[in-house]
Amino acid sequence: MTKLKTTATALALATLFTFGLLAHADDQPTSAQVYHRTVKIDGLDIFYREAGPNDAPTVLLLHGFPTSSHMFRNLIPAMADKYHVVAPDYPGFGNSSAPSVEDFDYTFDNLANVVEQFTEKVGLKKYSIYLMDYGAPVGFRLAVKHPERVETLIVQNGNAYDEGIDNEFWKPIKAYWKDRTDEQGDKLRSLLTLDATKWQYTHGVRNVETISPDTWGHVQPLLDRPDNQEIQLALFYSYGSNPPLYPKWQEYLRKYQPPTLIVWGKNDAIFPAAGAHPYKRDLKNLEFHLLNTGHFALEEDGTKIAELLRGFLGK
Template sequence: MFLGALLNGVSQAQEVDHSAQVKYRTVEVDGLDIFYREAGPQDAPTILLLHGFPTSSHMFRNLIPKLADKYHVVAPDYPGFGNSSAPAVEAFEYTFDHLAEVVEKFTEKVGAKRYSLYVMDYGAPIGFRLAVKHPERVDALIVQNGNAYEEGIDNEFWKPIKTYWAERTPEHADALRDFLTLDATKWQFTHGVRDAEAISPDNWGHVQPLLDRPGNQEIQLALFYSYGSNPPLYPEWQKYLREHQPPTLIAWGKNDQIFPPAGAYPYKRDLKNVEFHLLDTGHFVLEEEGAQVAHLIREFLGKQGKR
C-alpha cells in the first residue's frame, strides 16, 4: 500500500501545471538586452506590468505568482533599470518617448498583442504612450500611483524637479542627486507604510547597487529631465480615457508624497467604468498590500470577462 501511495503521489506531482512558474528571460530589442519576468499560460489574457522609479520588474516579484494561474503576466525592465542593458547617456537617448518605443517593440517581440496594462510611477507615462498609439491593444487599465493629471504633481516633492525642467543646468541637476542615494531609496519604500518591519530590505538591496553603477546617475538625471515632457501630454492621455473608456482599476497608496491621492481622483472625471481604491500605505503599494491588490485585480478582470 505504501508503495502504491508513493507512486500515486509521484503521478499526481507529474500532472502539476508548471505554467505559473516565473521565468526570467531576455529578448533583444534594437541591440539592447531587455530582461523580463514572465509567467502563466500563453493563451490566457495578458497583463503587462510596467514598473516605476527607481526599481524594476523586481517590484512585481510577489504579485506575478498571485496572478499567473489565470493570467499570462509579463514584466519588462526598461533600459537603464534592473537587469536590462544600461548604455551610457552618450549611446542611448533616455527619454520617455524612447522608453515607450522600446517597450512597444518589446511587446511585439514577446507576442503580447493585447493586454491589461498595469502602470505605476514611470510606468504611467510609458503605458499611456502605448495606449494612445494603440488603443485597440488595451483591454483594461490598472493604475497604481501612476499620474496623468497636473493635480498629481502639484506638491512640494516636484518643485526641484520642475526647476530642472525650466533650466537644465549642472547646479539644478546636482540638486536632484540626493534622490539617488540610499536614504532616498529607503524613504521611497518605507514612507507612509503602516509597518516598516513589513518592508523587505531586499528592495533597496536590489535597487541601490544598480543606481550606484558608473554612469547610472546620469541616466536617471536624463529621465528626471525628460519627465517634463509628460505634463504637456496629459490632455491627450485624458482624451484617450474619455474617448475609449478603458475599464480601469485604481489601487493607490494614499500616503504617497510623490504621487498623492490628488492625482488619483481626477481619473473619475474622465472614466465611467472605474473601480477606485485608496489603500493605507505608501508609494510602493505592493510591498504592504500585494495580496489585496492581487485580489482586486482578479475580481476586476473577472468582471470584464477576463477569466
C-alpha cells in the same frame, strides 16, 4: 480499512481548508513558475519576467522609479494561474542593458518605443496594462498609439493629471525642467542615494517592519552603477515631457473608456491621492480604491492588490 482512509483524508483536507493552507482554484491563486528571460531590442538586452499560460489574458506590468520588474516579484505568481503576466525592465533599470547617455537617449518617448517593440517581439497582441510611477507615461504612450491593444488599465500611483504633481517633492524637478544646468541637476542627486531609496519604500506605510530590505538591497546597487546617475538625471528632465501630454491621455480615457482599476497608496508623498481622484472625471467604468500605504503599495498591500486585480479582471 478503505473507509477509514477516506475519512482520514477528508479530515486532513478539512483541516487544510480551515487554516487557509489549501483553497479552491477559483477562489485563490496557485503557485506558478516564473521565467526570467531576455530579448534583443535595437541591440539592447531587455530583461523580463513572465509567467502563466500564453493563451490566457495578458497583463503587462510596467514598473516605476527607481525599481524594475523586481517590484512585481510577488504579484506575478499570484496572478499567473489565470493570466499571462509579463514584466519588462526598461533600459537603464534592473537587468536590462544600461548604455550611457551618450549611447542611448533616455527619454520617455524612447522608453515607450522600446516597450512597444518588446510587446511585439514577444507576441503581445492585446493586454491589460499595470501603470505605476514611470510606468504611467510609458503605458499611456502605448495606449494612445494602440488603443485597440489595450483591454483594461490598472493604475497604481501613476499620474495623468496636473493635480498629482503640484506638491513639494516636484519643485526641484520642475526647476530642472526649466533650467537644465549641472547646478540644478546636482540638487537632484540626493534622490539617488540609499536614504532616498529607503524613504521611497518606507514613507507612508503602516508598519515599516513589513517592508523587506531586499527592496533597496536590489535597487541601490543598480543606481550606484557607473554612469547610472546620469541616466536617472536624463529621465528626471524628460519627465517634463509628460504633463504637456496629459490632455491627450485624458482624451484617450474619455474616448475609449477602458475599464480601469485604481489601487493607489494614499500616503504617497511623490504621487499623492490628489492624482488619483481626477480619473473619476474621465472614466465611466472605474473601480477606485485608496489604500492606507505608501508609494510602493505592493510591498505592504500586495495580497490586497492581487485580490482586487483578480476580481476586476474576472469581470
